Amino acid sequence: EDTQLLLRNDELGDVLSVPRDVDFLLRAPDEEKARTVCSFIEDNQYGSAAVQEDGGKFSVLVVINMPITQNVICSVSALMCCIAAIFGLEYDGWGSVVKSAA
Numbered sequence: 001e002d003t004q005l006l007l008r009n010d011e012l013g014d015v016l017s018v019p020r021d022v023d024f025l026l027r028a029p030d031e032e033k034a035r036t037v038c039s040f041i042e043d044n045q046y047g048s049a050a051v052q053e054d055g056g057k058f059s060v061l062v063v064i065n066m067p068i069t070q071n072v073i074c075s076v077s078a079l080m081c082c083i084a085a086i087f088g089l090e091y092d093g094w095g096s097v098v099k100s101a102a
Contacts, residue, residue, distance in 0.1 A: 001093065002077050006070055009098055017067045018099040024062040024080045025092040034058040037087045046079065060089070068096060 006016065024047070028034035034051045038060050041049040047064035062080065066072060077094055084091035 002074050003070065005094075006068065006073065009068070012098045013100045014068075014098040015100060016069045019065050019067050020096050020099050021063050021065050022068060022073070022076075022094055022096040024064070024077070024094045026060040026062070026080065026084050027090040027092050028058040028060060029088065031058045033087060033089065034060050037083065037089060040087070041083070059092075
């Protein structure tokens with residue numbers, strides 16, 4: 001899925017090597033788990049993390065300023081997937097704005 005998103009962004013004229021804020025979303029089963037993972041991410045300086053709540057459902061939004069070249073984004077996406085698996089969350093992927101050369 002990461003590669004498909006990169007291909008779509010490339011078709012939109014995205015310059016993948018330009019750093020930008022990238023959002024990674026981890027869905028948590030409850031607030032306590034979300035706060036634990038948020039603290040873990042912040043303590044290890046993996047990115048800027050915040051707990052979000054929407055209708056009683058909790059998630060952790062991690063923001064990292066980085067390029068999205070395939071080797072970089074796939075590595076960081078895999079890290080988020082591992083964190084989700086370790087703590088029992090669901091990794092819901094990443095997103096960013098398109099950065100064009102113009």
